[in-house]
Amino acid sequence: MGRRAGVALDVDGTLVDSVHHHAVCWQRALAQLGHDVSAARAHRHVGMGGDQLVEALIGAEGEARDGDALRASHDALFAIDLPTVRPLPGARDLLVALAREGAPVVLASSASEDEVRHYLDLLDADDLVAGWTTADDVDATKPDGALLQVAWRTLGTEAAVMIGDSPWDVLAAQDAGMPAIGVDAAGFGCASLREAGAALVVDGLPDLLDRVHDEPFVQWRDGARSAV
Amino acid sequence: MGRRAGVALDVDGTLVDSVHHHAVCWQRALAQLGHDVSAARAHRHVGMGGDQLVEALIGAEGEARDGDALRASHDALFAIDLPTVRPLPGARDLLVALAREGAPVVLASSASEDEVRHYLDLLDADDLVAGWTTADDVDATKPDGALLQVAWRTLGTEAAVMIGDSPWDVLAAQDAGMPAIGVDAAGFGCASLREAGAALVVDGLPDLLDRVHDEPFVQWRDGARSAV
Incomplete structure (x- = not known):
């Protein structure tokens, strides 16, 4: 733990x-x-x-x-x-920053094993993640929370937060009992992420990186820790 | 006129x-x-x-x-x-309804001549439009109003309204002195169309078609006529 x-x-x-x-x-x-x-x-x-x-x-x-x-x-x-398909701006930087913070990361994806491995190569991230899920891990994918429960078990931490770009990520996180950060990076819009219940909404990964050491972010992270 | x-x-x-x-x-x-x-x-x-x-x-x-x-x-x-590329739901129906209303239509596009002709074929709309613009008609395309001014001259009507899906359409319409209907059909979102200044925002062309004979729409259309 x-x-x-x-x-x-x-x-x-x-x-x-x-x-x-x-x-x-x-x-x-x-x-x-x-x-x-x-x-x-x-x-x-x-x-x-x-x-x-x-x-x-x-x-x-x-x-x-x-x-x-x-x-x-x-x-x-x-x-x-x-x-x-290219990485989004800030993608590898976020993985590096989370590793530096000592926060283990599991990729919570319902893509195929091949796709997830392709993206790990693209991001040069093999050493930065503790594991990943694929569609094969569960019967029902997001917005069902099952995939995130598998991710959480893989993390093995007392608390976990979800970072995702779609309302389906946020709903799945809630279903699994995690707070969610919504990243408006792929066109879903901040409003739909807020409506789904995201605890924090950011404009993109660079915006999230800027906040990793900010007081509101740290408070939010601590809240996430104590909430579970 | x-x-x-x-x-x-x-x-x-x-x-x-x-x-x-x-x-x-x-x-x-x-x-x-x-x-x-x-x-x-x-x-x-x-x-x-x-x-x-x-x-x-x-x-x-x-x-x-x-x-x-x-x-x-x-x-x-x-x-x-x-x-x-496929027509959006309601596209040909809208052209037919406008023809039935006696409202001349000019396609206000900054695509190439070849693309516009391809879409006219796709929509079987050659007989339903009075003309079209292309990128070649102007030095500056949307959000500049020049393209819509060319379209309006081609229409030859006293008043004209713009129907488009992006904030750039709405801004160009304002620059040309036309009210704009924003159609949220391609992912720009109702809020951004409203912010740009659309006189009316609809959810898609079927939603617009439903309103063609409604009192608010007729009032809006009459307003557009008298506004110029």
């Missing part, structure tokens, strides 16, 4: 700039099967796991009929985009 | 679902020349003409050094995406 709070850190849209790519891939996969969903509407659901996203976009009937095919198509299209 | 107000209608993000594609293409073009700009940040600037967007994202020095190359790269990358 560590003295510091551990950090469950989202990957897509928080550390890497992939949300727009995912939105376009979902829009294309859906259009190919005759479902008219705009990229903007798909965007708002990226960050849910693929197991939940399809039903949220086209309903239970659409999921039953086309869900598996849509996920396969999305994954095939996204594999073309993957090599062009 | 017609009795009805004419309509200057934005294309990208308003009639066709292209904003996320443009955002990713700008992000990729910028990354290839060493500029770290996230897709979310690029997204917020789509709707400005390419002549203004680069400077807004990477400053005057970046524009002077790389502007032309970035625009060429963006256009080359977007040409790959173009065949997968």
Whole structure:
């Protein structure tokens, strides 16, 4: 059990700039099967796991009929985009800063094992994280809290906080009993992160890094520690 | 001079679902020349003409050094995406409804001639519009009002209103002396459209269509007519 709070850190849209790519891939996969969903509407659901996203976009009937095919198509299209996905500004700096603070980090992702490993390479972060989750770790992904509970167990700390870019991250954190920092880095907007219940909302990772030693941030972090 | 107000209608993000594609293409073009700009940040600037967007994202020095190359790269990358861009829900219905109302429509786009013609085909809208603008029509694109002034001259009506999805559309409309309807269809958010000064903000084209015969909308339209 560590003295510091551990950090469950989202990957897509928080550390890497992939949300727009995912939105376009979902829009294309859906259009190919005759479902008219705009990229903007798909965007708002990226960050849910693929197991939940399809039903949220086209309903239970659409999921039953086309869900598996849509996920396969999305994954095939996204594999073309993957090599062009870049880290978001401040991503590696945040991992380095958290390591320096002695706060263990687990990547709380519902991406595939291959994708998470690709992003670890891209961020040169293998030595900076204590572990990661993938979609295979749970039956239900975000906004369900199960993935974050797995992350927390991997952290092995008394307290844990979540850092993520989407309302689905914030809702999942609440479901798992962690406070959440919302990072407005991938287009979800500060308002939707606040509405979901984020304890703190920042403009991007550089904004979060600026605050790591600020009194409000330290208070918030201490609050997170004592809240659990 | 017609009795009805004419309509200057934005294309990208308003009639066709292209904003996320443009955002990713700008992000990729910028990354290839060493500029770290996230897709979310690029997204917020789509709707400005390419002549203004680069400077807004990477400053005057970046524009002077790389502007032309970035625009060429963006256009080359977007040409790959173009065949997968789909109309937004309600796009053709809106054009049909405006034609039925006797309101002439000019597409107020700063895309290339080829792109605008492609979208006219996609929407089967050749007979539904009185004309269109392209980037070639003006020296400065949105948020400058020049493009909308050209559109208004093409409309030949006493009054004109603008319909667009981005704050840049709304600002350009104000610069040209038209009220603007903001359509939150491509991820800019209702709040940013209101802040820019939109006279009316709707959730998407189907929401706008529902209101075409409502009293508030008719009042707004009449206001637009008498305002000029």
